[in-house]
Amino acid sequence: MKLAFRFATILLVLSAVLTGAQESPKYLHISTNPSYAEAYVGSMRARIASNPDVDLPGFIKVPAGESSILVTIFKPGYKDTSIAVTLSQADTSYLIVSLTPSYDDEHLQYQQKALMHRSRRNIGHKLIAISAVPLIASGITALIASNEIDEANSKKDIIEKSLIREGKEYEANQESFKDHRKNANTSRNIAIGTLVAGGIFLGCGIVLSF
Numbered sequence: 001m002k003l004a005f006r007f008a009t010i011l012l013v014l015s016a017v018l019t020g021a022q023e024s025p026k027y028l029h030i031s032t033n034p035s036y037a038e039a040y041v042g043s044m045r046a047r048i049a050s051n052p053d054v055d056l057p058g059f060i061k062v063p064a065g066e067s068s069i070l071v072t073i074f075k076p077g078y079k080d081t082s083i084a085v086t087l088s089q090a091d092t093s094y095l096i097v098s099l100t101p102s103y104d105d106e107h108l109q110y111q112q113k114a115l116m117h118r119s120r121r122n123i124g125h126k127l128i129a130i131s132a133v134p135l136i137a138s139g140i141t142a143l144i145a146s147n148e149i150d151e152a153n154s155k156k157d158i159i160e161k162s163l164i165r166e167g168k169e170y171e172a173n174q175e176s177f178k179d180h181r182k183n184a185n186t187s188r189n190i191a192i193g194t195l196v197a198g199g200i201f202l203g204c205g206i207v208l209s210f
């Protein structure tokens with residue numbers, strides 16, 4: 001009997017674990033009247049200066065096991081609408097929200113300033129991403145310049161240690177030295193230029209992203 005009881009207990013525990021693991025997330029579809037708004041999930045206030053979590057109409061993924069979700073809806077020219085939505089038993093719940101126009105000049109000005117701030121931040125993030133290109137190019141050309149300098153120094157040592165100061169081999173070493181030195185200078189200038197450009201993009205991006 002004890003063995004059967006333990007076996008049954010183990011089966012119940014495994015069943016509970018498997019049921020929890022198989023529980024899938026639910027979805028909440030929100031549309032608005034008028035259409036095209038933005039949703040911020042888990043907040044009583046629209047963080048307008050930040051990009052929205054979901055563009056509406058659209059689906060919001062609700063973690064498995066959650067039965068409700070807090071959503072704040074924003075649309076320029078309208079009052080922010082915060083709602084706590086209790087989900088249905090179905091996998092997908094649907095909600096239509098009617099938005100109320102705002103006639104508060106102070107609130108409307110705040111919206112416009114926040115949207116401008118968001119636009120600047122997005123530009124800043126793009127500049128930060130773009131800065132990676134010249135910075136990577138700078139690193140690569142710096143490595144090339146270093147290699148060319150090493151080659152030039154190697155040829156210089158051969159020339160200085162050469163006992164015979166004439167002939168095709170001697171002249172070839174001289175030409176090779178000049179080529180490597182020229183390539184090193186060119187690569188170094190490119191490395192500096194791309195480093196400066198990358199620094200400008202990065203600096204401007206950081207400033208605008210705040």
